[in-house]
Amino acid sequence: MGLLSPGINEIIAVTKDNAAPIGIILRDGQCPKMILFKGSKTEENIRKYGWVTANFVSRASLYARYAFSDVELSELTAEGDMQRLREADAWIGFRAEVTHETEQTYMVDLTPVSEFILTPNIRRVNRGFDAVIDATVHATRYVFNHSEDLKQKILYDFELIRKCGGEDEFAAKKILAEVCKISE
Numbered sequence: 706m707g708l709l710s711p712g713i714n715e716i717i718a719v720t721k722d723n724a725a726p727i728g729i730i731l732r733d734g735q736c737p738k739m740i741l742f743k744g745s746k747t748e749e750n751i752r753k754y755g756w757v758t759a760n761f762v763s764r765a766s767l768y769a770r771y772a773f774s775d776v777e778l779s780e781l782t783a784e785g786d787m788q789r790l791r792e793a794d795a796w797i798g799f800r801a802e803v804t805h806e807t808e809q810t811y812m813v814d815l816t817p818v819s820e821f822i823l824t825p826n827i828r829r830v831n832r833g834f835d836a837v838i839d840a841t842v843h844a845t846r847y848v849f850n851h852s853e854d855l856k857q858k859i860l861y862d863f864e865l866i867r868k869c870g871g872e873d874e875f876a877a878k879k880i881l882a883e884v885c886k887i888s889e
């Protein structure tokens with residue numbers, strides 16, 4: 706599906722006058738989804754206005770900033786009845802509907818209505834992919850020294866791969882589990 710990859714896509718979610726890093730979950734045969742912890746501006750806006758844009762950005766500092774500070778309104782630009790980050794390299798506009806609620810979360814189904822690629826350099830952020838790289842680095846040392854510390858780091862990465870990765874990251878985990886003789 707276009708800009709989204711299987712697993713959890715970590716994007717900057719823009720809702721009315723607000724930006725925050727959020728994961729968009731893409732699993733086989735299902736529409737894209739978000740799981741939003743109650744109490745954030747993002748969940749309030751999505752329930753109120755029914756739209757969100759997924760913004761792909763290259764600068765890591767924006768993830769840290771928007772997790773803890775408000776976006777400046779000058780950093781946003783209007784797109785029809787939605788908004789996006791001015792510095793997005795690409796963005797997707799979604800209609801958003803809450804389909805399930807638990808004590809702590811809302812599950813939101815997303816219907817894409819527009820997708821724009823603004824620069825050729827689009828960074829897709831997936832913690833499962835990053836965990837494969839991290840685990841592979843550790844594994845290259847682990848096969849020589851069988852250090853318990855490295856094993857724990859690899860197991861931590863395996864958990865991230867399970868949670869955030871897609872089929873290809875799962876295939877990588879299988880290779881690493883075999884060479885390291887660590888059970889998945």
Ligand SMILES: Cc1cc2nc3c(=O)[nH]c(=O)nc-3n(C[C@H](O)[C@H](O)[C@H](O)COP(=O)(O)O)c2cc1C
Pocket residue numbers: 715723724725726727728729739740741742743744745746747748768771772773
């Ligand atoms: C990479 C990343 C992914 C995140 N994914 C989610 C998510 O899927 N759901 C969620 O409720 N919060 C998620 N968060 C936490 C929110 O970004 C954080 O609670 C933020 O302060 C919410 O801001 P808001 O009140 O402006 O919406 C994530 C944070 C980061 C850094």
